[in-house]
Amino acid sequence: MSGNDEHGDDEHDAGEAVVAAVEAVAERIEAERDHLTDLDSAIGDADHGGNMARGWAKAAGAAGDLEDPDPEAVAKTVGKTLMSEVGGASGPLFGGSLVFAGAELADGVTAETAVAFAETYLEKVEDRGDARIGDGTMVDALTPAVHTFKKSIEVDDLEPLEALAKAVDAAERGVAFTVPIRARKGRASYLGWRSVGHQDPGATSTLFILEEVLEVAADRLDAEVPETDATSPTIPDDAESEPGSDDATPEGAE
Amino acid sequence: MTVGLVVVSHSARAAEGIVEIAAEMAGETRIEAVGGDGRGGIGTVPDDIEDALAAVGDDGGDSSADDGVVVLVDLGSAVMNAEVAIELSDVDAVIADAPVLEGAVNAAVAATDPSTTLESVREQAEAASEISKV
Numbered sequence: 001m002s003g004n005d006e007h008g009d010d011e012h013d014a015g016e017a018v019v020a021a022v023e024a025v026a027e028r029i030e031a032e033r034d035h036l037t038d039l040d041s042a043i044g045d046a047d048h049g050g051n052m053a054r055g056w057a058k059a060a061g062a063a064g065d066l067e068d069p070d071p072e073a074v075a076k077t078v079g080k081t082l083m084s085e086v087g088g089a090s091g092p093l094f095g096g097s098l099v100f101a102g103a104e105l106a107d108g109v110t111a112e113t114a115v116a117f118a119e120t121y122l123e124k125v126e127d128r129g130d131a132r133i134g135d136g137t138m139v140d141a142l143t144p145a146v147h148t149f150k151k152s153i154e155v156d157d158l159e160p161l162e163a164l165a166k167a168v169d170a171a172e173r174g175v176a177f178t179v180p181i182r183a184r185k186g187r188a189s190y191l192g193w194r195s196v197g198h199q200d201p202g203a204t205s206t207l208f209i210l211e212e213v214l215e216v217a218a219d220r221l222d223a224e225v226p227e228t229d230a231t232s233p234t235i236p237d238d239a240e241s242e243p244g245s246d247d248a249t250p251e252g253a254e
Numbered sequence: 255m256t257v258g259l260v261v262v263s264h265s266a267r268a269a270e271g272i273v274e275i276a277a278e279m280a281g282e283t284r285i286e287a288v289g290g291d292g293r294g295g296i297g298t299v300p301d302d303i304e305d306a307l308a309a310v311g312d313d314g315g316d317s318s319a320d321d322g323v324v325v326l327v328d329l330g331s332a333v334m335n336a337e338v339a340i341e342l343s344d345v346d347a348v349i350a351d352a353p354v355l356e357g358a359v360n361a362a363v364a365a366t367d368p369s370t371t372l373e374s375v376r377e378q379a380e381a382a383s384e385i386s387k388v
Contacts, residue, residue, distance in 0.1 A: 083301065083338065084292060087331075089330060091300070092300065092338045099338075
């Protein structure tokens, strides 16, 4: 997929697209600053909006300053900047995960490397935060998004843009899921049952980031954002799934 | 074998104070303090922790920590940032699951033992969890 004569140009275009996405995220987070702070003041320390806005503004500046950016360099620069500029747990969670996931983009952005990037990012957030799905954290938005993206690419063979649109919808459902459950990780967990009824700020900003990446990706491809949702039927499951053969064991169930 | 120590706190002054106490017991052991958000406020920065690891870690000098670095941390995001810094660093380092002050003192004592290893220093630091005060 890469390595042809045009590789340098492709990589440059991809790098510029990633920079554009980072700039769009920075604008969006700034626009949502008060919203994120309100969410965080209900269950945390009311600093998520300000910290994220400052961090992403600096990150967009640093990414824009890169000469001849390639996707890996942009991801690592943004990650590094977020790590030092965003305080609290969001620095290592958003920034640190991006630094490590960025290494998956060494060969540019393809459907395959994007899936690897997403999986590494999720794994790093889970490990670093010691959080799993259902803990009322950004993992609740991220996990369905990454799983939906991977399945849409690898199983349903969808176009990357449609796969990303489905992932964004999955993240939105994940954010909604953080509302009625009790937080078990992060500062909100100190509230115990009182965290029920509140939307997680980190899950919310994760959704905003994904929404902007989708917008920029569609814009770069000169395409409309696909009308789709995570539960809409894709291709029929024709592969070895005969009716009645529902004895499939969930992964890790042993 | 030589093991070094890095003390990470949300407060630069807390980290320096803890190092001041631990250094009393530390002999030749290299201990580095790191803390604060880099803007004079409370927090920790992975890059700063990475720099501290490099300062203590094996640089070929006589007192460099050629058997690695034990990292003492205070709370929450300091732990996460220390993990990120260790993953990014070339220095062999481990976090001790220990109270930061008591762990630093225990680790400083353990590190002066000539037969010390990275594991033995970490174990001694973690034994500080058992200290009873009253």
